[in-house]
Amino acid sequence: MSLEVEIAFTLNGRAVSAAVPATASALTVLRERFDLAGAKLVCGEGECGACTIIVDGLSRNSCLMPAVDLAGRTVRTVEGLWGERGLDPVQQAFVDTGAVQCGYCTAGMVMQIRHALDRNPAAGEAELRRAIEGNVCRCTGYAKVIEAALAAGQRMRGGGAP
Structure with missing residues (x-):
């Protein structure tokens, strides 16, 4: 049985919330709860950078970041770079x-x-x-x-x- 925690944060410019497993990584939650597949799980150790996201203006390896640490933060993924004018x-x-x-x-x-x-x-x-x-x-x-x-x-x- 996995304990779930309700978190709310800003994701690519919009307010979101989700119940997430207390032990889940930010990467897992972004991919599985929000269907954002840009960040990849490659090494799972923060060594390759394929999972990079921006949290409160700082780059982070989402494979190492606990999902519960997203609470109250502003998160930007590669999917959030796309704008009204097209590609970033x-x-x-x-x-x-x-x-x-x-x-x-x-x-x-x-x-x-x-x-x-x-x-x-x-x-x-x-x-x-x-x-x-x-x-x-x-x-x-x-x-x-x-x-x-x-x-x-x-x-x-x-x-x-x-």
């Missing part, structure tokens, strides 16, 4: 530069880069590389990912496509 600048840059390979790590990379660019839209290559140090991709050498990150930063600063 980081998502669009991934498409435009061919940074998407198999796609399994993409959501985590996008969220980590978005977090870095939200803090500093003028982030350079070194800062963006540091931002994704905790994100593992077995398909690329990260060159296209960094190209996408730099292009997204340029778009976010109003510079349009590179």
